[in-house]
Amino acid sequence: MISSVERKRRIVARRRRRKRNAVLIFALLFILCGFIVFFMFIRTPDREVDASQFVKVEFSGYNHEGVASFSINDDVVNELLASLKEDYESELFHPTLINDEDYIMFRQGMTFTSPRTEGLSNGDVVSVEVGCDKDLCKKFGLDITDNTCEATVAGLEDVEKLSLDDVFADLEVSFTGLSPDITVELRNMSIHPFIKDMVFEVVDPKDAYSDGDIVKVRGSYTKEMCEQTDCVVEKPSEECIREYTASSDQQYVMSASVLPSSLVNEAIEVGKMAFKDANEYGVRVFCEGGLVPVYVNKKATFVYGTPKYMSAYFKTVFPEKSGQMGLSFNDLDILYSVTLSQADGVSCTAYAAVRFSDIIMNSDGTCSCDFSYPTILSESYYAARVKSNVVDSYRTSYDITKVGP
Numbered sequence: 001m002i003s004s005v006e007r008k009r010r011i012v013a014r015r016r017r018r019k020r021n022a023v024l025i026f027a028l029l030f031i032l033c034g035f036i037v038f039f040m041f042i043r044t045p046d047r048e049v050d051a052s053q054f055v056k057v058e059f060s061g062y063n064h065e066g067v068a069s070f071s072i073n074d075d076v077v078n079e080l081l082a083s084l085k086e087d088y089e090s091e092l093f094h095p096t097l098i099n100d101e102d103y104i105m106f107r108q109g110m111t112f113t114s115p116r117t118e119g120l121s122n123g124d125v126v127s128v129e130v131g132c133d134k135d136l137c138k139k140f141g142l143d144i145t146d147n148t149c150e151a152t153v154a155g156l157e158d159v160e161k162l163s164l165d166d167v168f169a170d171l172e173v174s175f176t177g178l179s180p181d182i183t184v185e186l187r188n189m190s191i192h193p194f195i196k197d198m199v200f201e202v203v204d205p206k207d208a209y210s211d212g213d214i215v216k217v218r219g220s221y222t223k224e225m226c227e228q229t230d231c232v233v234e235k236p237s238e239e240c241i242r243e244y245t246a247s248s249d250q251q252y253v254m255s256a257s258v259l260p261s262s263l264v265n266e267a268i269e270v271g272k273m274a275f276k277d278a279n280e281y282g283v284r285v286f287c288e289g290g291l292v293p294v295y296v297n298k299k300a301t302f303v304y305g306t307p308k309y310m311s312a313y314f315k316t317v318f319p320e321k322s323g324q325m326g327l328s329f330n331d332l333d334i335l336y337s338v339t340l341s342q343a344d345g346v347s348c349t350a351y352a353a354v355r356f357s358d359i360i361m362n363s364d365g366t367c368s369c370d371f372s373y374p375t376i377l378s379e380s381y382y383a384a385r386v387k388s389n390v391v392d393s394y395r396t397s398y399d400i401t402k403v404g405p
Contacts, residue, residue, distance in 0.1 A: 049080065049142050051130045052149035055112050059120065062232060063156040066120030070112035070128055077107060084140050096139050106140070109133035124153040159230045162194065167219050167233060168242045171200055178360060179211035179251035180322050181329065184244075186217065194221070194231040208323045209246040216241050249363040252329035256314045256401035259359070263367050264332070264404045268309050271334040271354035274374040278302035278340055281379035285340055285350045288381035294344045305339030310351070310383070312404030313391050321397045328357040331398070332369070333390045337383070352379040353390040 056073040059066050081103045088098050111131035120126065130147045137144060170190035175182050184205075190196045203216040219233075219240040226232055233240055253259055282302030286293045293300055315331040322329065334354045341347030355377040359369040378389040391400060 047142055048145050051132055051144045051147040054110060054130050055128050055149050057126065057128060057151040059153055059156060061156060062159040064121045066153055066156045068114065068117045068120060068126045072107065072110060098139060102136060102139065106133060106136045109136065120153045122153055122156050126151050126153060157230060159232050162231055162233045164235060164242060167195055167240060173217065173244045175246050175248060177248060179248050180208060182209040182246045182248050184209065184215055194225060194229040197225060203241065211247055211251050213246040215244045215246055217244060250360050253359045253361050253367055254316045256403055258361065259314055259403060260367055263369060264312055267332055267356050268334055268404065270371040271374050272307045274354045274376045275304040275307050275338055278304045282340055285379060285381045289348050291346060291348060294342045296343055301343035302340055307336040307338040310335040310337055311402060313400055314403045315394055315398035315400045317398055327397055330359055332356045332359060335386060348381065350379055350381060351383040351386045352376050353386050
């Protein structure tokens with residue numbers, strides 16, 4: 001049985017324990033509250049920042065056609081980041097880890113958005129919204145108070161705007177020659193202070209053009225020319241181009257299908273007139289045939305009989321060979337057989353070819369050829385040799401078609 005003294009002692013001990021526990025609990029709660037308040041304090045943004053100062057606005061172009069461009073205001077941003085880094089490094093307790101990459105990402109994460117950046121005139125107001133990485137702002141303890149910047153357009157010069165029609169209005173583009181041997185000539189006849197100094201040239205020029213070919217002409221100019229004359233062109237220099245179509249009233253006949261039979265028949269008859277001086281080829285022909293030439297007063301005595309038509313071939317040069325040195329655009333070769341005799345009565349049959357070149361188609365669809373001077377091109381004792389000389393040897397450069405009766 002517990003005595004009254006012992007009972008009282010135990011009661012006092014319990015009361016002391018309760019009081020001690022209450023004090024301990026209160027102290028712990030006080031410390032916990034202190035940590036909570038401290039944590040809330042360090043998590044609350046402690047720096048207000050006007051993000052509208054982060055952007056630099058610049059204007060280029062000219063009045064009524066100005067362009068706004070945006071870039072980071074390095075002075076402001078560098079100063080902010082340096083200050084943030086200094087504060088971070090001076091703190092003893094870092095609730096959030098910040099490394100050097102975060103500062104780089106903060107800069108790279110900035111965006112600039114504007115509803116209007118082109119077609120600006122002096123006096124217009126351009127609004128720019130600055131965007132920042134929200135997570136990094138929270139990490140740095142930044143409170144963005146304003147992120148909209150307004151800038152007034154100023155300093156744009158009043159200039160004369162030139163269209164492509166203006167640029168090419170006084171450019172003379174002339175085509176000379178016959179298709180497919182047309183050449184182009186450019187003459188800048190403008191008296192405009194800007195256009196008269198422009199350089200006009202054919203884009204990817206060719207030595208010759210065919211009827212219907214598209215010729216691109218570029219008008220080149222420099223930035224300095226624009227500044228000196230207060231002029232601008234609606235297209236940049238590399239795109240200042242206009243197309244022209246090559247044309248001529250006449251063209252070389254480039255297909256046997258359009259060669260009139262009447263012209264071939266005329267050529268056959270005119271070609272016979274080339275058989276005049278038989279001594280030019282007589283000795284060669286007789287020697288090829290194993291015959292002995294006879295000379296009177298040291299001169300050969302060959303004469304022609306009446307030439308007889310054998311065949312005709314129309315040749316047109318391949319497009320890739322067109323205009324090359326020594327190649328005509330077309331040839332009409334007429335092959336004949338003719339009796340070749342000399343003073344002692346010995347004779348043989350010779351074979352010859354007469355060529356007419358560069359037959360033309362006129363604007364009215366008719367064809368014409370210069371038949372003024374028919375000349376023998378090749379003559380031999382062997383018919384195959386003549387055909388090879390004037391026909392077969394040209395197959396790598398010409399399209400060859402047999403024509404005529």
